[in-house]
Amino acid sequence: MTEAAAQLVEILADEGVTHLFMNPGTDTAPIQEALAGARAAGIPHPDSVLCIHEHVALSAAIGHHLLSGRPQTVLVHVDAGTLNVGGALHNAQRNGTPVVIMAGRSPYSVDRSVPGHRDSAIHWQQEQLDQIAAMRTYAKWAMEVPRGRELGRIVRRAFQVAESEPTGPCYVMLPREALMEPGGAPTARLTRPHPPAPDPRGLGRLAQLLADADRPVIVTGRVGRAPESVGVLVRISELLGAPVLDDRDRLNFPGEHPLYAGRDGNSLLADADAVLVIDSEVPWVPALVSPPPDAVLLQIDIDPGKPRMPLWDFPMTLSLTADSAIALPLLEAALRELARSRTERWSRRRLEAEAAVAGIHAQWRRAAEPGGPSAAAAEPFLAALDRALPPEVVLLDEAVTNRVACMRQLHRSPGRYFQAGAPSLGWAIGAAVGARLARPDLPLVAVCGDGAFNFGVPTAALWTAHRAAAPFVTVILNNRSYHASKLPVTRLYPQGAAMRNSDFPETQLGPALDYVALARACGGEGEVVSQPAAMGSALERALACAASGKCVVLDVTLPAP
């Protein structure tokens, strides 16, 4: 009889999982034994990757999925390990990462004849009234495996739910006794439903409304989750003459395209008479900008109602549930049909939109010049970085208040640029570990704030990368502060005590941390970069060092804001 834990390892491999990001504990012993057995016998199994903090494990799974598209698995220790995945769970939820998070569970039995029974005080301490409750608002689905013979069915179901649109994290609790019981009959992979295609009538109406508009604008966030959609979106925007506003969770549109306004297109949005929102989590922030009240608001999204965001109440005129990778080619075809009588008008508005965007791009270029308006800040460093990056590099961006600067200055290609897509900080350096394991052939650079770097548990992330032979370069935009946590104080209390006394409690990260020493302590290397002109050669050295197997930290000295 095969033990249930051995079946689990075989099922993971059969589901297409290549890496098991894990941190073991007392209750994972049967799975560790099963991995050792599979290794010895040459049975297909995922490569286990020791992550010395659970936050790194789940972040690595998110990063692996971004590059590989494969389902992911994380294995952590009971309730404590579950809690330690922490904010990475929020990021997995908001990114729709198809990840099955598995945790042990304290054994039930004290009967010494039951394999896996309680044999330590911690089995009482680590048992919670409802371990699954900690995961409930974040996971799509969660279940305990009550008996070894049901393990296969439950784990197969977890992968099916995780990989069905809208995709997302699932949680499976594995009591030690169940893992040590005989497994059940062999199971097979469950069918994934096809992704949704747009309702043809709805799509026709949407195309008509766009065609009739005078000042259409496109808003997106993650259309580039299918890199092939980027070219289609470019053609649609060119055809309509519609500028593109972007949150850039993924690389959605070429940054230098004359219709690309990035995050600087508020005036275009405020003047639009039709807005097409494609795969955007938050299309605009009404307190800052909104389309005019009579504008037609159109949406294409895999999950348009966003039921996991309690107050998502953007007043759409027409919403289509669809995978944008399916919908956009159909929309392009529908617009080409409608174009026949309208090409002249569409070309005219394209020229108008390009003129407006040209002004925005001119500002970006000025910001990149040392000695220009933001010479003191990150943009000249980022512009120099962009010039030095090889085209194939994978870039992970967690630059916080310098995020818009990254969007302006880093012009990367589809499928090679990713943001956290959610605000729980500490994503980038853990995600880098998984992304590198998914694509060991590609160099990788993570750009993060000094705060974001520390939230990523850097000793754990860098050492884990070192051990797993997944080296990458981190560029820390080091302003020695939580600038993002200071800004709201200045905005909400412009005349307040904090402003009058220039005292912003707990936003300064001094005394300085020695990030180069930290990198060396974890088996890596590092260098301080204090001038934009030094960026290119420092990056060249860093990439060469990473190619030889070491993580490298470039500590970019920015003035404290």
Ligand SMILES: Cc1ncc(C[n+]2csc(CCOP(=O)(O)OP(=O)(O)O)c2C)c(N)n1
């Ligand atoms: C896990 C987590 N904790 C706290 C916060 C709140 N927070 C948002 S931005 C920020 C500061 C980030 O600092 P840094 O990465 O240095 O970027 P900067 O603001 O300096 O650009 C903090 C603490 C968060 N988003 N996520």
Ligand SMILES: [Mg+2]
């Ligand atoms: Mg900072």
